[in-house]
Amino acid sequence: MLRIIKTRIQQKYRTMAYPDGPPPELPSRFTGRPVVNHGTCRDGCDLCIAACPVHAIHMSLDTEGPVIDTGRCIFCRACEEACPAGIIHFSREYRLATSPRHELFVQAGSPEHGPARHEVAVRFFNRSLKLRQVSAGGCNACEADTNVLATLAWDLGRFGIQFVASPRHADGLLITGPVTENMRLALEKTYAAVPDPKIVIAVGSCAIAGGPYVDHPEQHNGVSDILPVDLFIPGCPPHPLTILDGLLRFIGRVG
Amino acid sequence: MTSFVFLSTVNGQAINRAEIPVFDFKDLRAAIIDYVKAGARISGLPAWREDDGRLRMVAVLSMPASGDILLGACDMPDSWRSLTPDCPSAHWFEREIAEIWQVMPEGHPWLKPIRFQPPRDLQLQGKIPAIGITGFFSIKGEESHEVAVGPVHAGIIEPGHFRFLCHGETVYHLEISLGYQHRGVERAMTGGPGPRSIHYMETLAGDTTIGHATAYCRAVEALSGIHVPPRAEAIRAIAAELERIANHTGDLGALAGDIGYLPTMSYCGRIRGDVLNMTAILCGNRFGRGLVRPSGTAYDLDRELIELLITRLNSAEKDLKGAVEIMFDTPSVLARFEGTGALSEDTAREIGLVGPAARATGLDCDVRREFPYGMYRFAQVHTCTWTTGDCFARAYVRWLEIKASIEFIRRQLLELPEGPVSLNVSPLRGDMLAVSLAEGWRGEICHVAATDSKGRFAFYKVIDPSFHNWFGLALALRNQQISDFPLCNKSFNLSYCGHDL
Numbered sequence: 001m002l003r004i005i006k007t008r009i010q011q012k013y014r015t016m017a018y019p020d021g022p023p024p025e026l027p028s029r030f031t032g033r034p035v036v037n038h039g040t041c042r043d044g045c046d047l048c049i050a051a052c053p054v055h056a057i058h059m060s061l062d063t064e065g066p067v068i069d070t071g072r073c074i075f076c077r078a079c080e081e082a083c084p085a086g087i088i089h090f091s092r093e094y095r096l097a098t099s100p101r102h103e104l105f106v107q108a109g110s111p112e113h114g115p116a117r118h119e120v121a122v123r124f125f126n127r128s129l130k131l132r133q134v135s136a137g138g139c140n141a142c143e144a145d146t147n148v149l150a151t152l153a154w155d156l157g158r159f160g161i162q163f164v165a166s167p168r169h170a171d172g173l174l175i176t177g178p179v180t181e182n183m184r185l186a187l188e189k190t191y192a193a194v195p196d197p198k199i200v201i202a203v204g205s206c207a208i209a210g211g212p213y214v215d216h217p218e219q220h221n222g223v224s225d226i227l228p229v230d231l232f233i234p235g236c237p238p239h240p241l242t243i244l245d246g247l248l249r250f251i252g253r254v255g
Numbered sequence: 256m257t258s259f260v261f262l263s264t265v266n267g268q269a270i271n272r273a274e275i276p277v278f279d280f281k282d283l284r285a286a287i288i289d290y291v292k293a294g295a296r297i298s299g300l301p302a303w304r305e306d307d308g309r310l311r312m313v314a315v316l317s318m319p320a321s322g323d324i325l326l327g328a329c330d331m332p333d334s335w336r337s338l339t340p341d342c343p344s345a346h347w348f349e350r351e352i353a354e355i356w357q358v359m360p361e362g363h364p365w366l367k368p369i370r371f372q373p374p375r376d377l378q379l380q381g382k383i384p385a386i387g388i389t390g391f392f393s394i395k396g397e398e399s400h401e402v403a404v405g406p407v408h409a410g411i412i413e414p415g416h417f418r419f420l421c422h423g424e425t426v427y428h429l430e431i432s433l434g435y436q437h438r439g440v441e442r443a444m445t446g447g448p449g450p451r452s453i454h455y456m457e458t459l460a461g462d463t464t465i466g467h468a469t470a471y472c473r474a475v476e477a478l479s480g481i482h483v484p485p486r487a488e489a490i491r492a493i494a495a496e497l498e499r500i501a502n503h504t505g506d507l508g509a510l511a512g513d514i515g516y517l518p519t520m521s522y523c524g525r526i527r528g529d530v531l532n533m534t535a536i537l538c539g540n541r542f543g544r545g546l547v548r549p550s551g552t553a554y555d556l557d558r559e560l561i562e563l564l565i566t567r568l569n570s571a572e573k574d575l576k577g578a579v580e581i582m583f584d585t586p587s588v589l590a591r592f593e594g595t596g597a598l599s600e601d602t603a604r605e606i607g608l609v610g611p612a613a614r615a616t617g618l619d620c621d622v623r624r625e626f627p628y629g630m631y632r633f634a635q636v637h638t639c640t641w642t643t644g645d646c647f648a649r650a651y652v653r654w655l656e657i658k659a660s661i662e663f664i665r666r667q668l669l670e671l672p673e674g675p676v677s678l679n680v681s682p683l684r685g686d687m688l689a690v691s692l693a694e695g696w697r698g699e700i701c702h703v704a705a706t707d708s709k710g711r712f713a714f715y716k717v718i719d720p721s722f723h724n725w726f727g728l729a730l731a732l733r734n735q736q737i738s739d740f741p742l743c744n745k746s747f748n749l750s751y752c753g754h755d756l
Contacts, residue, residue, distance in 0.1 A: 007577045008518065029539030138436070165410070180436060183414055212455055216439045218373070
């Protein structure tokens with residue numbers, strides 16, 4: 001018993017100050033939201049488009065520069081390396097989540113981060129959000145970094161957000177994975193079991209657009225074609241801070 | 256010993272495909288059984304369709320005593336005498352071949368799909384049964400009942416279907432039905448390597464990014480005949496051991512949580528994050544995405560980062576010691592761990608168990624020592640075993656391995672070789688085959704890659720350690736209480752996505 005108490009003292013108080021204090025320190029090599037600088041692409045240059053393994057980039061007719069779909073992006077930095085004009089670079093911005101899908105597109109002049117506030121979520125779930133997690137394909141990294149939020153360092157419970165065992169007890173689903181054909185029915189049934197009003201959160205590039213498996217016939221390119229999605233949290237996988245920030249902005253707990 | 260001699264090669268070496276001896280199936284079957292009796296393990300039984308329509312299978316046997324990898328091939332008939340009755344470790348492999356290629360191992364004791372994936376041959380599409388619709392053992396009689404769980408589970412975990420056949424509280428048998436995570440990775444690798452290949456490998460099992468990426472890169476390096484600079488080998492090994500520490504730490508915490516011992520659960524959950532953050536110091540990503548690349552690593556370490564890593568390692572070591580030792584010192588914890596879900600060494604060997612679960616039974620297996628690769632050719636990590644094969648042993652072996660890995664990383668960081676971390680890549684040579692084994696944190700990872708005449712992948716086969724071990728979990732649960740399932744399951748902590756591919 002004394003040893004347990006001694007260990008408790010040695011392990012200290014570890015819950016982070018965020019969001020009241022500063023966010024936890026991110027590693028120096030962290031890959032955050034991409035930024036597209038104003039500048040001129042060389043005539044006909046499409047090296048970034050060719051370099052992207054998941055076809056997340058297209059050319060804008062307005063800005064005549066690249067547009068990056070951060071929902072599809074797997075944050076591999078191949079476009080940054082390929083760009084001869086230095087127009088694309090990845091920042092350390094961790095606020096990647098947005099509520100409307102179209103806000104995930106980043107081009108020259110895009111704001112630092114997109115909006116994630118959702119009026120239904122703010123109204124009903126501001127102080128209590130119970131989620132059922134469904135893993136629908138993917139690699140288990142998004143699940144791992146979602147699970148991390150329940151550890152004492154992040155302590156998700158202090159915001160009234162909790163993962164519950166049954167969809168009947170849930171206010172919505174948090175979905176990871178590209179939705180494999182083998183998981184589609186189970187996902188639909190789980191969604192049907194959640195009482196209204198309900199919300200759907202897609203975490204990770206798989207759940208948003210298929211991730212590395214985009215266009216494989218064994219999966220469905222993410223959740224959007226199967227269920228209405230209210231919050232998109234990009235990343236491969238998203239950093240736990242990105243997920244937490246997304247959830248808090250979604251329910252209006254931070255601005 | 257067998258009179259049919261296989262081709263002998265070593266881990267991570269490419270050989271000409273034409274050199275692999277081809278036997279009749281009957282002779283290959285006899286040879287596999289003889290080699291396995293002589294101590295070989297079945298590391299893989301990949302099959303693929305040749306251009307002329309023949310279905311070719313190659314047996315990849317690893318011989319721990321000599322460090323050799325033995326290869327022998329045959330053309331598969333539409334039906335064959337199943338290996339499994341004479342060689343139980345072929346059980347899952349034969350089911351896989353039967354499912355993908357729609358062929359029949361006659362006399363297989365429990366033939367059914369393992370992934371519910373579409374057959375590889377297009378003309379056979381449509382034959383696939385819906386996921387989970389298959390035969391299950393059943394139980395009848397007074398007080399007998401069945402419990403079905405999944406694919407959606409109560410926690411944040413991957414999907415799989417479990418069916419318990421019980422008499423009262425006692426589980427007679429557990430059936431595990433997987434495939435919910437199947438996303439077509441091996442199919443998509445054919446014709447590669449392409450821009451997505453390394454990303455497929457890094458996401459085979461997200462918690463084994465370094466393990467699988469390293470196995471893949473070593474296969475590619477062998478096929479293209481390039482060498483990796485020593486500094487990159489050291490950084491890969493550091494990352495691999497960090498991956499082991501992070502996952503083992505998470506498992507020890509989760510095991511504590513499953514039996515309601517909350518202090519260790521809370522501390523280990525946090526410390527696991529600290530270790531993942533050390534991997535993020537290497538490459539910016541907590542799971543090691545973007546670090547291991549063909550010909551080396553994408554990132555180097557400077558003096559400042561090395562010192563930061565050593566400081567973090569020391570502090571994680573101190574925190575872990577406190578967090579884990581209180582658990583193993585608590586009688587109520589030991590009472591729940593000891594004797595729960597035990598497997599014998601003989602069973603482990605017979606079914607081909609790998610990794611910490613095998614070492615917990617006393618089986619002294621470790622790819623790092625038996626088939627050394629990369630940095631492990633120059634620096635050894637102590638192989639940690641225990642004898643009881645129960646939940647205690649699986650937990651305790653993890654703790655021993657954490658300590659061994661910390662020592663290894665510290666030594667590597669202090670003695671990091673000088674020089675570059677990557678060299679130029681070159682194209683893959685045609686008509687070659689390479690077997691790449693690595694010791695992931697769950698156990699033996701086996702990648703088998705073969706090229707066509709143009710140097711593209713004719714096939715790419717991945718065998719995650721979970722492929723060998725799922726059946727071990729089913730056996731460990733026999734005659735246990737149904738309430739012990741979460742504990743037993745966590746003590747194996749197998750990958751669904753690594754199995755389903």
